[in-house]
Amino acid sequence: MNTIHWIPWVLASGAVLVALSIYPYTATAIAYRGSDNGLAYILLVMGVGIWNAMFAAQLLDQDPLVKGFFLSLSIVGASLAGLGWFLFAGTASSTTTVPNHQLIYGISAVFVGINIFLVITSPAHELYWVALAETTAFPAFAEITPKPLYWLQTVFLIVLFSAGTTLFAEAWKSGISTRYTGAYMVGGISTIVALVGSNLVYPGGMTVAPLAAAALTTVGWLQANRGCLFAKCRSYLEIVELP
Numbered sequence: 001m002n003t004i005h006w007i008p009w010v011l012a013s014g015a016v017l018v019a020l021s022i023y024p025y026t027a028t029a030i031a032y033r034g035s036d037n038g039l040a041y042i043l044l045v046m047g048v049g050i051w052n053a054m055f056a057a058q059l060l061d062q063d064p065l066v067k068g069f070f071l072s073l074s075i076v077g078a079s080l081a082g083l084g085w086f087l088f089a090g091t092a093s094s095t096t097t098v099p100n101h102q103l104i105y106g107i108s109a110v111f112v113g114i115n116i117f118l119v120i121t122s123p124a125h126e127l128y129w130v131a132l133a134e135t136t137a138f139p140a141f142a143e144i145t146p147k148p149l150y151w152l153q154t155v156f157l158i159v160l161f162s163a164g165t166t167l168f169a170e171a172w173k174s175g176i177s178t179r180y181t182g183a184y185m186v187g188g189i190s191t192i193v194a195l196v197g198s199n200l201v202y203p204g205g206m207t208v209a210p211l212a213a214a215a216l217t218t219v220g221w222l223q224a225n226r227g228c229l230f231a232k233c234r235s236y237l238e239i240v241e242l243p
Contacts, residue, residue: 008059008140008141008206009059009140011055011056011208011211012055012056012058012059012140013056014211015052015053015055015056015210015211016052016053016056018048018049018052018210018211018214019049019050019052019053019056021045021049021214021217021218021221022045022046022049024221025045025217025218025220025221026042026045026046028221028224028225029041029042029045029220029224030042031224032224035091036087036091037088037091037092037093039087040084040087040088040090040091041084041088041217041220041224042084043080043083043084043087043088044080044081044084044085044087044088044216044217044220045084045217045220046077046080046084047077047078047079047080047081047082047083047084048077048081048084048210048213048214048216048217049077050073050074050076050077050080050081051074051077051078051080051081051209051210051213052077052210052211052214053077054070054071054073054074054076054077055070055074055205055207055210057070057073057074058070058071058074058140058141058142058205059140059141062139062140064131064132064142064143065123065131067131067141067142067205068122068123068129068131068142068144069123070142070205071141071142071144071204071205072119072120072122072123072128073120074205074210075115075119075153076116076119076120077210078157078209078210078213079112079115079116079119079153079157080112080116081210081213081216082112082156082157082160082161083108083109083112083160085160085161085164085188085191085213085216086105086108086160086161086163086164087105087108088164088216088220089163089164089165089167089168089184090105090163090164090167092167092168092171094168094171094176094177094180094181095167095168095170095171095181096167096170096171098167108160111156115153115156118149119153126147127147127148127149128146128147128149128150128153129144129145129146129147129150129203129204130144130145130147131143131144132144132145141204141205141206142204142205143204143205144203144204144205146203146204150203151199154195154199157195158192158195158196161188161191161192161195162188162192164188165184165185165188165189165191165192168181168184168185168188169181169185169188172184172185180219180222180223183215183219184216184219186215187212187213187215187216187218187219188216190212190215191209191212191213191215191216193212194207194208194209194211194212194213195207195209
């Protein structure tokens with residue numbers, strides 16, 4: 001039982017570290033803000049950061065209403081991350097062009113906007129969930145009775161992450177930038193599995209999906225800085241005389 005009590009704090013600590021990565025990752029993305037892919041990456045980074053930060057924030061208060069509020073905000077982050085991932089994959093130079101991409105991107109953005117509005121106002125209509133006053137295995141996180149819209153938005157998130165992952169999987173199969181497209185594919189699959197597994201086992205605030213999604217932003221940052229870190233180290237070694 002003591003081990004179970006430690007799990008929320010370990011997950012929250014990891015989520016806080018991911019949230020702190022917003023600064024270096026966004027700073028890198030700003031250099032590419034002139035491209036659609038760069039803007040999509042910024043959206044992805046911000047979404048993953050909010051998702052993780054609000055996931056960890058559930059531990060700040062044991063009041064079910066407060067935890068439910070932070071759960072709502074974490075879903076806002078998840079929605080932005082899902083849209084950002086799909087747009088990032090769709091605008092990547094290594095992937096194929098999405099048919100009718102402007103229409104599909106527009107529809108996706110509208111659905112994300114509607115989902116964000118409804119989840120933020122969920123305490124008023126309770127179409128997403130009803131908060132449980134009694135807690136069970138993980139009292140640190142919001143415990144809910146899911147309603148139809150909760151499962152609908154979960155399916156929508158899975159569709160967004162699956163669409164982006166499929167685009168990178170096709171690029172990887174075609175042998176295009178296999179190092180990065182393969183990493184994106186693995187990161188996307190991990191996020192999807194985490195989304196499905198967490199919601200089936202413990203719907204509500206307890207999830208590992210935001211931590212899994214951090215792999216997507218990390219691979220993007222590494223790709224954007226490919227060779228740069230090595231170049232900086234090499235220039236430093238050339239200047240400093242080693243004994």
